Amino acid sequence: MSGQNVLVVGGAGFIGSHTAKLLSKQGYEPVVYDNLSTGHLASVRWGTFVEGDILDTQRLIEVVEDHDPIAVIHFAASAYVGESVEHPAKYYRNNVGGTQSLLEACRFAGARNVIFSSSCATYGVPDQLPIREGEAQRPINPYGRTKLIAEQMLADYSVAYELRYVALRYFNASGADIDGEIGETHDPETHLIPRALMAAAGSIDFLEIYGNDYDTPDGTCIRDYIHVADLARAHVLAVEHLVNGGNNLAVNLGTGHGTSIKEILDAIRRLTGHNVPVEMRARRAGDPPVLYADPALAAEKLGFQALYSDLDTIIRTAAPFFGLEVRT
Amino acid sequence: MSGQNVLVVGGAGFIGSHTAKLLSKQGYEPVVYDNLSTGHLASVRWGTFVEGDILDTQRLIEVVEDHDPIAVIHFAASAYVGESVEHPAKYYRNNVGGTQSLLEACRFAGARNVIFSSSCATYGVPDQLPIREGEAQRPINPYGRTKLIAEQMLADYSVAYELRYVALRYFNASGADIDGEIGETHDPETHLIPRALMAAAGSIDFLEIYGNDYDTPDGTCIRDYIHVADLARAHVLAVEHLVNGGNNLAVNLGTGHGTSIKEILDAIRRLTGHNVPVEMRARRAGDPPVLYADPALAAEKLGFQALYSDLDTIIRTAAPFFGLEVRT
Numbered sequence: 001m002s003g004q005n006v007l008v009v010g011g012a013g014f015i016g017s018h019t020a021k022l023l024s025k026q027g028y029e030p031v032v033y034d035n036l037s038t039g040h041l042a043s044v045r046w047g048t049f050v051e052g053d054i055l056d057t058q059r060l061i062e063v064v065e066d067h068d069p070i071a072v073i074h075f076a077a078s079a080y081v082g083e084s085v086e087h088p089a090k091y092y093r094n095n096v097g098g099t100q101s102l103l104e105a106c107r108f109a110g111a112r113n114v115i116f117s118s119s120c121a122t123y124g125v126p127d128q129l130p131i132r133e134g135e136a137q138r139p140i141n142p143y144g145r146t147k148l149i150a151e152q153m154l155a156d157y158s159v160a161y162e163l164r165y166v167a168l169r170y171f172n173a174s175g176a177d178i179d180g181e182i183g184e185t186h187d188p189e190t191h192l193i194p195r196a197l198m199a200a201a202g203s204i205d206f207l208e209i210y211g212n213d214y215d216t217p218d219g220t221c222i223r224d225y226i227h228v229a230d231l232a233r234a235h236v237l238a239v240e241h242l243v244n245g246g247n248n249l250a251v252n253l254g255t256g257h258g259t260s261i262k263e264i265l266d267a268i269r270r271l272t273g274h275n276v277p278v279e280m281r282a283r284r285a286g287d288p289p290v291l292y293a294d295p296a297l298a299a300e301k302l303g304f305q306a307l308y309s310d311l312d313t314i315i316r317t318a319a320p321f322f323g324l325e326v327r328t
Numbered sequence: 329m330s331g332q333n334v335l336v337v338g339g340a341g342f343i344g345s346h347t348a349k350l351l352s353k354q355g356y357e358p359v360v361y362d363n364l365s366t367g368h369l370a371s372v373r374w375g376t377f378v379e380g381d382i383l384d385t386q387r388l389i390e391v392v393e394d395h396d397p398i399a400v401i402h403f404a405a406s407a408y409v410g411e412s413v414e415h416p417a418k419y420y421r422n423n424v425g426g427t428q429s430l431l432e433a434c435r436f437a438g439a440r441n442v443i444f445s446s447s448c449a450t451y452g453v454p455d456q457l458p459i460r461e462g463e464a465q466r467p468i469n470p471y472g473r474t475k476l477i478a479e480q481m482l483a484d485y486s487v488a489y490e491l492r493y494v495a496l497r498y499f500n501a502s503g504a505d506i507d508g509e510i511g512e513t514h515d516p517e518t519h520l521i522p523r524a525l526m527a528a529a530g531s532i533d534f535l536e537i538y539g540n541d542y543d544t545p546d547g548t549c550i551r552d553y554i555h556v557a558d559l560a561r562a563h564v565l566a567v568e569h570l571v572n573g574g575n576n577l578a579v580n581l582g583t584g585h586g587t588s589i590k591e592i593l594d595a596i597r598r599l600t601g602h603n604v605p606v607e608m609r610a611r612r613a614g615d616p617p618v619l620y621a622d623p624a625l626a627a628e629k630l631g632f633q634a635l636y637s638d639l640d641t642i643i644r645t646a647a648p649f650f651g652l653e654v655r656t
Contacts, residue, residue, distance in 0.1 A: 088484035156416035
């Protein structure tokens with residue numbers, strides 16, 4: 001397997017860079033393609049880097065022809081829910097148009113194995129918990145819609161053009177590199193755990209909490225947090241699945257259990273000694289009280305188990321990137 | 329109202345050209361924009377013609393700026409279900425990318441009223457009949473998916489960019505110009521009534537019928553056929569709705585009743601004196617036995633009633649374009 005190329009589109013981003021590192025550790029050669037619009041060149045430390053935009057189909061064709069990858073992992077997307085409501089044009093262009101541009105390059109240059117970063121946002125507000133892959137996909141914002149459209153495009157391309165794919169529906173990506181090499185940095189930062197750590201460290205004044213009167217044990221929303229090291233490993237498993245001739249898949253990547261916001265704040269206090277100052281806000285439209293995955297299908301089809309996604313490991317790995325020491 | 333421009337993108341096609349004619353008759357100035365890939369220059373007889381592609385956003389911006397239309401009607405799409413399965417790339421590019429290209433031009437050049445040709449194909453196999461607009465939209469082929477994606481894009485653009493729209497979900501478009509000026513010509517011809525008339529006229533050997541053992545009174549599939557003159561009128565009503573400040577709408581355009589294939593063949597024989605030679609084939613996957621619209625919402629919101637969609641008028645207007653005389 002050693003030395004085989006894997007094209008990692010969007011590989012300078014949070015999950016992409018962790019995946020590139022793991023691919024490299026496991027003997028693959030990551031070829032990172034990124035326009036650095038939100039990714040960081042400092043996170044590209046493994047394999048080959050090519051600067052380019054996902055909408056540049058011709059450049060992607062050249063990269064696929066030059067590197068002949070055994071699989072293509074597609075991380076490149078705009079990923080802010082709020083921004084997607086305010087500027088949907090960007091999301092249709094980057095996430096829908098971008099996916100088609102990449103798939104066209106794969107089609108013309110003969111890359112047949114595609115792994116796609118999908119999202120639990122494609123489910124919207126589910127009828128049942130835990131969320132299974134057969135649940136109706138009814139996204140409630142443009143971000144979720146564009147992720148679902150990309151899944152449908154993959155399915156339609158697969159029927160017509162012999163492409164095979166794995167769509168990985170992430171729940172809440174969190175944590176940072178176990179070795180301390182790469183962390184989570186978004187600008188603006190909108191994710192809960194990073195913002196909570198920033199508030200604990202004093203780099204922002206407070207964490208906003210949108211509703212504490214939900215029908216949950218402590219009143220705050222419950223989500224399924226999965227460590228980025230686990231997400232990265234799932235991508236490597238998906239590469240192996242496709243390279244070994246596996247069928248198309250769309251699977252959840254979650255842990256199967258939920259964590260409330262209050263539990264996160266308690267863990268940060270316990271592990272760092274810092275309180276997280278908070279401000280209460282009104283509920284946001286479309287925020288369900290509880291979301292968590294049924295992770296059984298990923299276990300069955302990919303042999304995937306979350307290993308690093310307990311709350312303490314998530315906080316312990318993430319905290320140093322926000323200037324917080326963790327108690328041992 | 330006289331002399332106000334309406335941009336008709338895809339206005340050289342079947343429904344587009346009928347709509348351009350009616351707009352012209354009602355005192356509007358149609359500006360037809362078409363790449364003539366499937367449309368016919370011979371059908372562009374009213375208003376101004378601009379040759380151009382819907383993917384050419386810059387050209388569309390210039391056209392919108394030059395003509396300052398009170399509304400934009402978007403007919404330009406690839407529209408063969410079978411082809412969409414075999415070549416989905418074309419459908420995502422033309423129907424999804426094309427719609428975004430047009431909406432971007434509208435956004436940049438300040439056109440705010442958009443009327444979109446949607447389809448009953450966005451519903452897939454409905455849970456209930458008649459099909460109401462609130463029915464779940466679960467398309468079963470790439471054509472239907474790309475039409476639904478365009479509807480969602482319109483809704484998302486409307487929230488973000490102050491655009492307003494009417495999505496018209498056509499059932500089975502049929503018939504031809506009441507005055508005999510423009511008919512239905514597709515290459516290849518895949519629509520039932522044109523193919524039946526071609527078989528009756530001897531220009532093809534036979535009509536294929538996919539299944540005659542459905543659970544319907546005569547065993548053949550039942551669909552809701554709506555005359556192109558009625559469709560054209562609905563578009564003019566939609567222009568008026570938006571120009572008068574009406575809200576976003578997505579409405580069915582159908583008659584509310586269904587017609588079986590056998591009823592169509594009987595009518596052709598009765599009206600032209602020619603038998604339609606047929607060959608029976610196996611059912612096609614995803615062909616529901618019965619589909620027809622609930623037309624109440626279009627009546628309520630647009631004041632729309634089908635006036636020309638009885639079977640005899642459909643056959644009488646279409647037959648002459650296939651070289652068949654109609655008995656009086």
